[in-house]
Amino acid sequence: MNNTLSFFLNILPGKIGMFDVKLINVEDFTQLLLRVGFNLLVTYIVVFFLYAKYSRRKDFYFSYFAIGITVFTLCFLLENVKLELGFALGLFAIFGIIRYRTDAIPIKEMTYLFVVIGISVMNALSAKVISFVELIFTNLAIITTIWLLEKILMLRQEGSLKITYEKIENIHSQRSEELLKDLEERTGIKVKRYEIEQIDFLKDICKIRIFFDLNDASNQVRNKNGK
DSSP states (O other): OHHHHHHHHHTSTTTOEETTEESOOHHHHHHHHHHHHHHHHHHHIIIIIIIHHHHOOOTTHHHHHHHHHHHHHHHHHTTTSOOOHHHHHHHHHHHHTOOBTTBOOOHHHHHHHHHHHHHHHHHHHTTTTSOHHHHHHHHHHHHHHHHIIIIISOOOOEEEEEEEEOOGGGGSGGGHHHHHHHHHHHHOSOEEEEEEEEEETTTTEEEEEEEEEHHHHHHHHHHHHHO
């Protein structure tokens, strides 16, 4: 009887393994599933309901989710490994200096990337350290702060465009309103401000950099396409 009981205990999933490594640890695996689902939910809220809504860009979706899940699983699986502070700092440094050779990542996109990495590290390394209530509250605090910055403070993303302008008589300080109106009519963009970078009186041209709200520009393009 004792031998039979010992046999069944040895074939339980938690006991089956090789080289002292279990085939499955039910408790840890359940916690991994819950935390992966929770982290993906928070990442989804940040990317789709905050970043996408106000930035109106989709080219960073893949990067945010791929880096988020990779950082989370890396930190979660290495949680029990003895790591020094240098590992955590090095992890942030590696992803913090990311630059794609084809195109540099704008500041706002880099900020959201840091937020996604930070959320993933926090949700992974907080296992068995803080309660789920504290973890949920911390994630909600981050989401709420970002929403306040985007919605309440109206921190809009500003774009710029450099153009060559030939009506050089309009660059006079007393004709700034005429210049601004002409720039808006030519570009179809609501210009917030402009800077005259270079003047060539021999060719009667000048280089002007105009600044505009990216959200307003996107809305204007969408309205034109809708029509």
